[in-house]
Amino acid sequence: MINFLQDYPIINLVVNIVLILISISLVINLVTVVTGKTLADRVVGLDALGTQTLALIILYAFKHGTAYYMDAVLIISILGFVAMVVWSKYMQKGNVLYPLRQYPKESKNSNGMSQSKRKDEEV
């Protein structure tokens, strides 16, 4: 098994402890995703899962001893941000790219959003 940290026993011990902590927090985020009541709760749990995976990648970089895992950190954070933007647009409008369709006046509320596009919580 690859272990770059055999020359540094203190850092080896601390990285093992931190790996255990981050694994427990990943399991807790999974519990949040599964038992969330509304759609927004589950989306927040998924984003937290992605961010904790970043921490796990950094710890693997400690153990393998290379500098090339920083590119993965950059790309996953960018993808996480794009995912948050897409989720918020979907939650607000029902689709991502196209604007709201123009419904007749009696079914619009004061915000300008059409009534039938409002997403309920049991999605």
Place this chain on the structure above:
Amino acid sequence: MQMSDIVWQFFICAFLLIGAIFCFGGSVGLLRFPDIFCRMQALSKPVTLGIFNLIIAYILFLYYTDLGFSLKGILAIVFLVITVPLGSHMMVKASYLSGVPMWKDSMVDELNENNNHQK
């Protein structure tokens, strides 16, 4: 082990432990808070700072073991600090406008009074 070795290793371990405690505390808060708005506060602040500390520990470790000085880490930190508050603001606004109910023991809701949104 010389004195400079001990100082470097102490700082790397300190940043690692603080980052892990913040990430863990943030995810526990994500489970415990009753409301989407409170959960978003538990996601955007401690988890971001935990990743920030871990990336700084990684940069220090790469400099200490002569694997090169990576400037991409600073880029990742700047990107995280700029985009995580923006993303959480968008999510909270979209969930408020699409009708997610607030916690029943909330004290005051001036946005609802001012604008006649649905609760």
Place this chain on the structure above:
Amino acid sequence: MATQIVLNLSLAGIWLFLSDSPSLGSFVFGYLLGAFFLSAFYSQTQKQFYLRKIWRAFVLFIVFCKEVIIANLSVLRYVCLPLSHLNPGIVALNIDLRTNFEIVLLANMITLTPGTLTVEIAPEGNILYIHMLDCADAPRVLSHIEKEFVNRIKEVVGYD
């Protein structure tokens, strides 16, 4: 403002040429020395020295870092305490910043500070709705935000 930068750079260059062993350190030292004397000169006239803006932006950055660290410790404290200590709610804050960039900067800073989260910005741009974890001392937190962030942003951009 262009004349100020040209004067400062030329003073730094003169210091560099006059020194015995020219290097980057002597250029930087000449730049700082010239900035010090030029700011003392410009405070006698009514014009603004351009480095004042950079100094205020630097101070804003330092204050922001301190607020971020305090924010995370307070959120961790709310995680550990039982849930009855939470009194969440949404409050409104009146601001009068003019451009979109400053409003977005203020909203991001409020999101990263203790116990607050920006929910919505009014379309006219003068009210900011903030969700707070503890509404019991809402006026104190709002006045703190206004004192620390809004005034410093106004100083950096250059209001009256």
